[in-house]
Amino acid sequence: MLVRNCAGGVVFYGGKVLLLKNEKGEWILPKGIIRNGDLANEVALKRVREEAGVKAEIVSTAGRTDYEFFSVTRHRPVCNKVTWYIMKSSSEECELNKSANVTDGGFFSQEDALRRITYSQDRSLLSLCFDKMKELA
Template sequence: MLFRNCAGGVVFYANHVLLIKNEKNEWVLPKGLIRNGDLSSDVAVKRVKAETGVEAEILSTAGETSYEFFSISRQKPVNNRIIWYIMQAKSKRVELDKTLNFKDGGFYPVVKALKMITYSQDKSLVSLSYKKYKDLKKEKSALAI
């Protein structure tokens, strides 16, 4: 089995979350492979930008997920472990990189997004991250007063 470490972003803009639709018609979150000793946080920010054109800043960690699949091209099972970050976008503008085979994407209201997301662990991740995001926003505005 091939083990890969990845990083990604649960990106919010107000009460909307960023989702992308991949070549398998799955609604997922932006993520990418950690290579050459890169920091997971840097990979997460870069992949969000590369896949969606969205500039976002990390507010907090969100947790980890993992999944396994059989890679037809490699002819072996692969285990992806993803470190997730809660991020805040600077704007709602999305420009998908079609060369990466993304079919659709954008910011969707969290309630709607939870129904769209393909995988249950991603639904849980978004739900928990949204609660944490709202708490972080409350703390930030309380500190500003």
């Protein structure tokens, strides 16, 4: 099994959170693979900027999730271990990067985001992050 360390952001603007829709039609959070000795927090910020065009700042850690899938292109199973950060943006403007396979996205209310997000693990993470943002406010 190929194991990859990744990092991502749960980005808030006001009471809304950033979700992206990928080429498979899945509603997800921005994230990417940590490479070449990069720091997890730098990768998370970079991926939020690259995928959504959103400049954000980290306000807290959010935890970690792991998930496995079978990679058709690699012909083997992959495990992504994702370190998450809670971030805030000073604007809800997005510039979605179609070349990064992002087909839709934006900032959504808690109810709408929890309804849209594809994976239950991400839904749990979102719920925890909404609670934590309320505590930080």
